[in-house]
Amino acid sequence: MTDQLQAATTPVTARPPAAAVPLKPVALTTLIFGAFLPMLSFFVINVALPAIGSDLRATSGELQLVVGSYGIAVATLLVVGGRLGDTFGRKRLFLIGLIGFTVTSLICAIAPTIGVLLVARVVQGAAGAAVTPQVLATITSLLTGQHRARAMAMYGVAGGAAAAFGQILGGVLVEANVFDLGWRAVFLVNVPVGILGVAAAIRLIPETKAAKAQRVDLVGAALLALTLVMLLLPLTEGRPLGWPLWTWLCLAATIPAVVLLGVHQHRAERSGAAPLIPPTVLRLKAMRIGLLLAVAFFTTFGGFMMFVFALATQGEARMSPLEGGLSLLPMAVGFLITSIYGPRLQVRYGAGLIVRGWIIQGVGYAVLAAVALTLWPDVSPLKLAVPMLIAGFGSGLVMVPLMGVVLSQVPPAQAGLGSGILLTSQQTCLALGAATVGTAYLALAGTSWDQGGALAAVALAITAISLLMTPVTHQLRTSGKGA
Template identity: 35%
Template sequence: MSSPVAVPQTTLAPSGPADRRRWLALAVVMTAAFMDLVDVTIVNIAIPSIERDLSATFGSIQWITAGYALAFAAGLITGGRLGDIYGRKRLFLLGITGFTLASALCGFAVNPDMLVASRLLQGAMAALMVPQVLAIIHVTFPAHERGKVFGMFGAIVGLGAVSGPLLGALLTQWNLFGLEWRPIFLINLPVGIAGVLLGRKFITESKAPKALRLDVIGVVLVTGALLMLIYPLTRGRELGWPLWGHLCMAGSALVFVAFVAYERVKTRKDGSPLVELSLFKVKSFAAGIAVQLTFGISLGIFFLVWTLYMQIGLGWSPLHAGLTGLPFSLAVSTAAGLSVQKLVPRFGRKVLQAGALTMAAGVLLYLWEAGRYGADISTWQMVPPLVVMGLGMGLIVAPLTDAVLSDVPREHSGSASGLINTVQQMGNALGLGLVSVVFFGVVDDRPSTTPAAVTAAFTDGFQNALGWVGVVLLGIFLLMFALPKHRAVAPAEAQAPDPEKVLVG
């Protein structure tokens, strides 16, 4: 699979204040990135409403979230590679069109199966759209403007984290036109249509001059291994943990081994593997990938369980739950900005480790409060542990990618960035699958014939899940000792890899 030679970057990057098209292009891709970020966080808050309206099982509920994360993770590297081959503008427009269509299908879903299938499609389309965003920014703006642009992009990420749960709560609570939860998906339609029309007009096309071939077999192997692991985890409890489920999970390890072996052969054969295995020879990168995976697992478990605990266990409205999460989001944004600008340049790796311990302390405080106050716990009592957890998470998420990339050769920074993002999404999908074990496994063992019994069961499940999240965070703290003590790569290099090598933004 070959690709035409790209226009040189100096030609693509407009110069002079007269050309304002690049700012309109920036608005388009940032809006798309914001739409994806909000869509990830907006769904959790509406899960109980979806469960009631569609009579969905808890297994289906897990797949509504895990399916999106799995499809997104499986397609990220592939989406980035396709952008290199066929053009980033073309893949961005295809992705945002598909994402908008999938959002419509989600909004009009008539049963859980249709919603799960639509979420899988939505995740796959996001995997085509999202990798192109930073690559388009990089080839559209000259070097002296990129610092400001990436700062704006970081602000959009923070805004998405804060506004997603609250917007989801408001749309669900308002029950617009009697549609209940459906507007959380339908709101994407006007945004997506505008993005397609404006993107066609203002985004400049770019391709990698020497794009590699797409590793189709690698895509099939890694996707198959993930499905063999996560599907039985998600459905196993409902189906009584059948033998085929255990065989699939065991077999997934063999498929992962086959994937690694094939990637080695692919590297020797034509130098175009899906994953650059030589990156794992870099100690800090290998450890960082393990951190990203386990951190993704902890977040996947916490956010779904937390939503179910507040809305089903405690009987809170979506708006009540959404407002309760606001201090958490604000704490994340505050600590993230502080860590990158002030703390990491001075203290290096210790900032991330302090973040893991701080977040674990917040989890333990939350664990104690859930047991101490039971059904009588209030929003104000939740604020202290949520703020502590948010501060810890902010100290991790902002500088982690930079720390992981610090010892990676610059020529592999694009591939490494793509792998980091993919592994984090894989961890998230795996965490969502593990909810069956660490949360529903406890809830099912408790009698739930009365509202008080339901609250007690969900509180017990929440505490058990929090305990596991705390254990994972302590493991992350230990893994961080393998990260470099201080940053060795400038932020601009970590955040803005060579566009000819970008796989995932």
């Protein structure tokens, strides 16, 4: 997520910049750290999935839901959380979200069954959706100029750091098995950190509200959640259950659910309300292209990085959780580098930076496929380092500038709504990636392809998608003229 969320969550600030309450460095650090925890939780979990499956006797579909349920909760409630903060106070929502995230982390850590873990992950995602918008909205309402730009850059680097070090932290915690906690330490570590964050936020963060808050589209959020659940459940549970009738009925029901969501959004917009997904914004050419790019990137990225790679490396390749995390480190480091330098490169290259990113990403995944086909299962973090670094660098060049480039071609009055749509699609596709890409991988891994061949097939598919997206991105360069 990027600084563009601020426009989606802060349509009007409570006071002009000249009268803004100063945001001290220690308060800014507390805000950024509060947002870092939900981001870290998304990335730290993947290397623990095999251990969770073994301990709780979870099926592959249930493991997909451990990732997907969290992402869908964030996706459907992100903009809602921002608007609640505008109305009731951003510090208040930040504290409620952070407390909820801490408590649900504890529940995840002590979960006796996979069912309890899944419910806790949904609530944890909802809590994360309450925290993140308040961070960006508070920064926007209290800081201006270079101070705001520096704070937004810190937020971007925090996201890159979460991706970079989440993998290693997860592997270390599972492998160390301190007090025989195993995978549970991945969640338990959030508890003391969250408590410290709450204590600091109470003392340091000033309260802000919007002068005129928009009504929350709870019906739209509920319809979006219903649609995603009806799509996610059969895609994750259908294959291990042999595709019973209810899975096909759910998939079929997504069509009328999408239609109902669209009708509600049109009616809400015509009545002067603030719909979750404004139809007028979707009519902009730049937004349509941006959404296509976002779906292609975040679905494949979420499926590969958050699910497929962990199962493959800790399966036939017999890597430990720590080795699995180390294998992902080069990819995450490449992403971290682009998080730091991407904004400068975006100013120089614009959409051309995204084109370069697709090509570099495609090369990285193609090399990864070659390594998997020739060396599998005799792979190690060192043998995977080069393709993972290339893929990570390319992924960062796509993701970091994507929203900024798209929104620069959207009329300023609609940029805030557009950012909300893009961020909702980002979280949605990260969740659905585990279901769609993960299901395809599991289906192939259960055949003569085995896990190495399935990993190579997924990598080559991402290469093909990356190359197909380059001409689409070229259209983005000139779409602002015809939007």
